[in-house]
Amino acid sequence: MLEKARFATAHWLRFPEVTTPDQLELSGKPRGALSWKIGPSGPVGPDGYRLPATIWCAVGLFRERGAADAALDELHAFMPFVASTVESWHHLLLPVRHHGECNHLERDCPGALFEVATPDPGGAPFVLTTAGFRPGPELKVQRLIDFRHNVDLVNDWMAQSEGCLASRPFTPHTAGDDGFTFSVWRDDAAMLAASYRAGTHRTHIDLHKENAAFDRSSFTRLRMLRSFGQWNGQEPLQA
Numbered sequence: 001m002l003e004k005a006r007f008a009t010a011h012w013l014r015f016p017e018v019t020t021p022d023q024l025e026l027s028g029k030p031r032g033a034l035s036w037k038i039g040p041s042g043p044v045g046p047d048g049y050r051l052p053a054t055i056w057c058a059v060g061l062f063r064e065r066g067a068a069d070a071a072l073d074e075l076h077a078f079m080p081f082v083a084s085t086v087e088s089w090h091h092l093l094l095p096v097r098h099h100g101e102c103n104h105l106e107r108d109c110p111g112a113l114f115e116v117a118t119p120d121p122g123g124a125p126f127v128l129t130t131a132g133f134r135p136g137p138e139l140k141v142q143r144l145i146d147f148r149h150n151v152d153l154v155n156d157w158m159a160q161s162e163g164c165l166a167s168r169p170f171t172p173h174t175a176g177d178d179g180f181t182f183s184v185w186r187d188d189a190a191m192l193a194a195s196y197r198a199g200t201h202r203t204h205i206d207l208h209k210e211n212a213a214f215d216r217s218s219f220t221r222l223r224m225l226r227s228f229g230q231w232n233g234q235e236p237l238q239a
Contacts, residue, residue, distance in 0.1 A: 002106055004115045005034050005061035005095070007068040008222060010126065010182060011075075012089040012168065012231055013056045013082065018042075020052040021173045028078035032067025033060045035104040035113075036078075037172040037180070044152065048144030050171045050179075057170040057182060059128065061104065061113060068092055072226060087233070089166075092226035093128075096120040100218030102130040102178050110178075110216055124165070124237060125185050126222045131214040132178030147213045151181065158183060163190020165236040178216070184224075184236060191221075 009030070019040070029036035042053030058079070062068040072092055075082050082088055095114040103110040110132065131147070133139050151169050159167040163186040171179040185191040227237060 002109075002111070003034065003063055004105070005063060005113055006115050006117065007062045007065050007225075008093040008095065008114075008128070008220075009058075009060040009062070009068055009071050010091045010093060010128070011038075011058040011060075011079070012166070012182070012229075013058070013079075013085050014087045014231075015054050015056070015081075015084060016086050018052050018054055019056065024056075024081045026173065028080075030060050030062075030067065030071035030074070030078050032064060033062055033071065035059075035061040037104060037174070037177055038079075039170050039172040039174075041168045041170040044145055044148040046141075046145075048141050048148060049175070050148070050169075055168060055170075057168055057180065059104075059180060065092075069226070072228075087230050089229040089231040089236075090227070091126060091224050093126055093222035094121065094225050095220050095222045097221040098218070100130070101132075101216040102218045103132055103216075104130070104177060107176065113218060114220055121223050121225075123223045125188055125191050126224055127181075127183045127185065127191060128220040128222060129181045129218065130178040131217040134215045135176065143213075148179065150213065151179070155181060158194060161190070161194035163187065164194060165239070166231055178218075188221075 038058035040050050040053040041055040042051040045051040094117050098114040101110040165184040167183040169181045
C-alpha cells in the first residue's frame with residue numbers, strides 16, 4: 001500500500017520581477033519528501049497552465065515530522081532561489097481533516113494524500129485544495145482554462161472574506177500535476193463561513209454539482225506547527 005503523508009510544508013515566494021522556470025534551479029527536492037510540487041501563481045495561460053509570475057508557491061508532503069522539520073531548516077539546499085525573493089513565508093503543517101483524490105503521490109492512480117492526525121491541536125487553519133483532470137483526447141483545453149479562470153474569481157473573493165489572512169492558487173510547473181489553492185484563516189469559524197455562506201465560492205460549488213468543472217479534487221484542513229517569514233510585508237498570523 002502506498003504510504004500517505006502525515007505532515008506537509010507550504011511555501012510562499014515573492015520575487016522582485018516575473019520569474020520563469022528556466023530562471024530557477026528546480027531539480028532539487030527536500031530529503032525524505034514523498035512529493036514536492038512548485039509552480040507559479042500567475043494568470044491562466046492559453047494551455048490552461050499558469051504563466052510565469054512574481055509569486056511562486058510550493059508544497060512538500062512527508063511521512064515523518066523529522067524530514068518536514070529538516071526541510072524548513074534547509075530551505076536553501078533545495079530552493080537556493082529563496083535568497084533572491086523579496087519576501088517568503090513557510091509553514092510546517094499537520095493535517096486534521098482530509099478527503100478526496102489527487103495525483104501527487106501516484107500520477108497514474110490518484111488517491112488520498114494524507115493520514116489525518118488525532119486529536120486536532122487547534123489553531124489557525126491552513127486550507128489546501130487540489131483539482132485535476134483525466135488526461136486523454138476527451139480533455140478539452142477550454143474546460144481547463146474555464147475552470148482555472150473560475151478558481152481566480154473564487155480566490156479573489158476569498159481573499160476579501162472576513163478572517164482570510166492570505167490566499168493564492170498555483171499550478172506545479174510540471175505538466176499533468178493537479179493544481180492547488182492555499183488559504184490561511186484567522187479561525188475555523190471564518191473559514192467555514194466563507195466556504196459555505198452565499199457568495200462566489202458557494203455559487204461555483206453548486207455549478208460544479210450540475211456540470212462537473214473538474215474530474216477529481218481534494219480538501220485538506222491543516223494546523224500550523226511552525227511558521228516563519230513574512231507575506232505582504234508582515235507575518236499575517238501576528239497582524
